[in-house]
Amino acid sequence: MKVFILGCGRMGAQLAKNLDSKGHSVTVLDTANESFARLGPRFNGRTVHGDGLETDVLEEAGVGGSDVFIACTSGDNRNLTASQYARELFGVPRVISRVSDPLRGEIYAEMGLQTISPTVLGSQLIYDTLLGRVPTVDCD
Numbered sequence: 001m002k003v004f005i006l007g008c009g010r011m012g013a014q015l016a017k018n019l020d021s022k023g024h025s026v027t028v029l030d031t032a033n034e035s036f037a038r039l040g041p042r043f044n045g046r047t048v049h050g051d052g053l054e055t056d057v058l059e060e061a062g063v064g065g066s067d068v069f070i071a072c073t074s075g076d077n078r079n080l081t082a083s084q085y086a087r088e089l090f091g092v093p094r095v096i097s098r099v100s101d102p103l104r105g106e107i108y109a110e111m112g113l114q115t116i117s118p119t120v121l122g123s124q125l126i127y128d129t130l131l132g133r134v135p136t137v138d139c140d
Contacts, residue, residue: 004066004092005029006052006082007073011098011118013038015072020045029061052082055089064090072098080108080115087113 001024005012008030016039020026026045029052030036036047050057052071063069069086071079076099083097096114099105105115 001025002065002067003027004061004063004069004086006069006071006079008032008035008038008047009072009074010038012072015070016045017043027062027066029057053078053085055085058082058085058090063092066092068092068094068096070096074100076101076104080104080113083113
């Protein structure tokens with residue numbers, strides 16, 4: 001699968017390394033070159049320095065040929081806007097957007113964007129742990 005990830009923070013880098021280690025073709029776009037150090041020396045994917053809200057940058061980075069676009073910067077508005085670009089302008093068939101604000105996530109989900117909220121997921125994991133359920137996470 002050809003995966004395009006916007007944002008190389010802790011979440012984006014972990015996701016990129018995981019997908020890359022499983023043999024997927026991964027491109028990571030970030031505004032800060034130093035962020036790519038999080039990927040480590042075994043990362044075989046492609047890194048692109050630039051702004052994911054600039055359509056010419058997205059086009060040059062190859063977002064249009066991706067099977068999946070995942071926006072996981074720390075900014076909800078940035079993620080949702082870039083996700084709409086990927087879906088509407090570049091025709092990426094699967095688009096996933098990280099949205100910290102659960103209410104905003106619901107609104108965008110109603111508009112057809114697939115959203116993931118670390119806030120909701122994190123609170124559910126804490127709740128499950130509180131009840132004695134042991135959550136499992138695959139970080140390979």
